[in-house]
Amino acid sequence: MSPLPGPGGLSGYAEHFREPDGYLDFGRFGPPSADVVETTAVLSGRAAHATAGTVDELMGYELRARRAAARLLGVTGAGGVDQVALLPNTSTGLFHAAFGLPHGTVLVPAHEFPSNLYPWRRAAALGRVRPVPLAPDGLRRITPDLVRAALTTETVAVALAAVDFRTGFRADLAGIREVIGPDRLLVVDAIQGLGATEQPWTAADLLVTGGQKWLRAGWSTGFLYASERALERLEPALTGWTGVEDAGLFDDREHPPADGALRFSLTNANPIAAGALARALELVEQAGITRITGHIRQRTAELIDTVRSVGGLVRSPTAEHERAGIVSFSVPRTGTATVAEALAAHGVTATVRQDEIRLCAHASTTLTTVDLVHKALHSLSR
Incomplete structure (x- = not known):
């Protein structure tokens, strides 16, 4: 696999970006680095001049991006990469969570960004999980104590943003993980925090993020992390043909879901987007x-x-x-x-x-x- 464009000597993270002074809209979109722009152009150029090995070469960038994502999350064991799958956006991962839980109620902050509301509503309409609104405290925070008070015997999961999109409040993921106990899943939308904050990301059972904001990887980039508990309890309700064992064997049989997070794959990832995400994550890693x-x-x-x-x-x-x-x-x-x-x-x-x-x-x-x-x-x- 040919190397992606690199930054050379890394003397400063900011030197890789070109947005003008005055840009303060990163919560909506983070302009990608010159490295990501060049990577996208290089890989698009390779696709435009495709030869016998081009498709396989480009598809290899998915694994490179998954490895970089696992390192950013601190999932560095031998099987860490198997707990990560690429997604084109946050919403896709939240729909996997909503349709993968077959019963019970899910606590969802009442004022969450809509991407963390509609999947639960759609799942409820089909008779699966039922969302229960969780009202914030007087300071518009979702705290461990507030979550503890709202738990019932029917609660099977808590789904919330790591960082509130309105206020920037950073949730206590470790504290919430502790109060919900081992019998419930913690689903985390990390898009407003990953790349901008340091948090115990693997406190989440299912973590989903898009790469177009603080990771600065451009649109249609993102990934999912699934804990062993999530892999055990979430049904692969939306698994596609690339999320099964022996996906390349076309024998007209239904194959069982793949091991690890790859079971949440619907179809092939965009390899150019995967390359862009890999470069953005590696730049974060190099800068620290x-x-x-x-x-x-x-x-x-x-x-x-x-x-x-x-x-x-x-x-x-x-x-x-x-x-x-x-x-x-x-x-x-x-x-x-x-x-x-x-x-x-x-x-x-x-x-x-x-x-x-x-x-x-x-x-x-x-x-x-x-x-x-x-x-x-x-x-x-x-």
């Missing part, structure tokens, strides 16, 4: 997730201070152990549209919601970007 998260924490703290300097109301957690890279805020007596216009006028790209603004900083976010936010918000008082 601790370095990346440290920079994100610093910029997030600076953005919080900037918002407060104009009297803004920060709705994200301010305690460092509870927050990720998201800062949601509003400015009292100033409409959201007015704040958004000021930010845009100063070259700041943010997520604009009906009643709040969301700023998301990454490791490539410059101090100049923070200064642009400062100027934009202070212009409101003039």
Whole structure:
């Protein structure tokens, strides 16, 4: 297999990115690195000039991406890669979870992102699991104590985001894992945290993520991690032809599900997307997730201070152990549209919601970007 383009001497993670100063919309989309862009172009070029070995060569990047994902999660044993399967998005993995649980109730935060709501509703409509809304506390947090209080004998799983998409609150995955006990599954949507925070990811029984946000791998990239407990209890209800044993043997028989997480495969992964994901994950590995998260924490703290300097109301957690890279805020007596216009006028790209603004900083976010936010918000008082 030919090597993918590499960064050469890694002198700084930020040097691999090209987004302009002012970009703070990583919770929605993380512009991919120059490495990922080049990888996509190289692999597309190979596909365009296909020879006898091209398809097999390209398909090999799926394993490379799975290995990189396993290392990022800390699943480094001999069978670690077998617990990872590639997915094109988070929703596909959540549908596997919803249709794989055949009975009982699932606790789901009431204000989750819709991708973690619709799969459970669809499964309930077909008589499988039933979602039970889990209301957050007064600070809009889902805590272990809150989960413990909501558990019943019918609860078979808890499904939640590792990082809340609105506030950036970082769930205590280890604490929730402990309170639900060994007889229930923990399903985690990691898309707003993986690549931006360090968490005990394998506390989850089923972890799903897309790669287009904080991992910066581009659209149609992502993966699933399944614990042994998840593999034992989830029915392979949505398993496709590539998720079975001897998938390449076309003998008109139904084959049993594959061992490990590959049983959650529906069809062949896009090998070009797999190559892009592999390169993005390897870049995170080379830079070091601790370095990346440290920079994100610093910029997030600076953005919080900037918002407060104009009297803004920060709705994200301010305690460092509870927050990720998201800062949601509003400015009292100033409409959201007015704040958004000021930010845009100063070259700041943010997520604009009906009643709040969301700023998301990454490791490539410059101090100049923070200064642009400062100027934009202070212009409101003039």
